[in-house]
Amino acid sequence: MPEPLSQKEIEDRLAELPGWSLDGDRLARSYRLGTHFAATAMVVHIAQVQEELNHHSDLTLGYNTVSLTVNTHSVGGAVTGLDFELATRVEALAPGHGAR
Numbered sequence: 272m273p274e275p276l277s278q279k280e281i282e283d284r285l286a287e288l289p290g291w292s293l294d295g296d297r298l299a300r301s302y303r304l305g306t307h308f309a310a311t312a313m314v315v316h317i318a319q320v321q322e323e324l325n326h327h328s329d330l331t332l333g334y335n336t337v338s339l340t341v342n343t344h345s346v347g348g349a350v351t352g353l354d355f356e357l358a359t360r361v362e363a364l365a366p367g368h369g370a371r
């Protein structure tokens with residue numbers, strides 16, 4: 272069972288993830304892409320990673336944006352290391368999609 276992170280642990284880990292923030296009790300990040308199709312392709316790639324991790328964000332596809340919010344349901348919606356693992360994986364794949 273993943274452990275909820277303390278406020279300080281969250282802040283320390285967010286410092287390593289530029290662009291990510293704490294929105295209420297969820298990690299959050301929005302990306303802007305060049306086209307709607309590029310944004311759609313990124314959503315599919317994120318879904319693949321989420322299935323691999325068995326950890327899922329709420330994903331919003333806009334005209335040329337992809338937005339994510341995530342926390343860990345199994346511990347009542349707290350932020351855990353699993354959320355940061357997903358955020359780190361998404362940060363790693365974003366540049367390949369031209370996301371910024």
Ligand SMILES: C[C@H](O)[C@H](O)[C@H]1CNC2=NC(N)=NC(=O)C2=N1
Pocket residue numbers: 325326327328341342343344345346
């Ligand atoms: C049954 C399945 O393994 C669980 O529901 C997984 C699925 N994806 C999940 N995603 C998130 N964000 N939190 C969870 O606790 C979680 N649990």
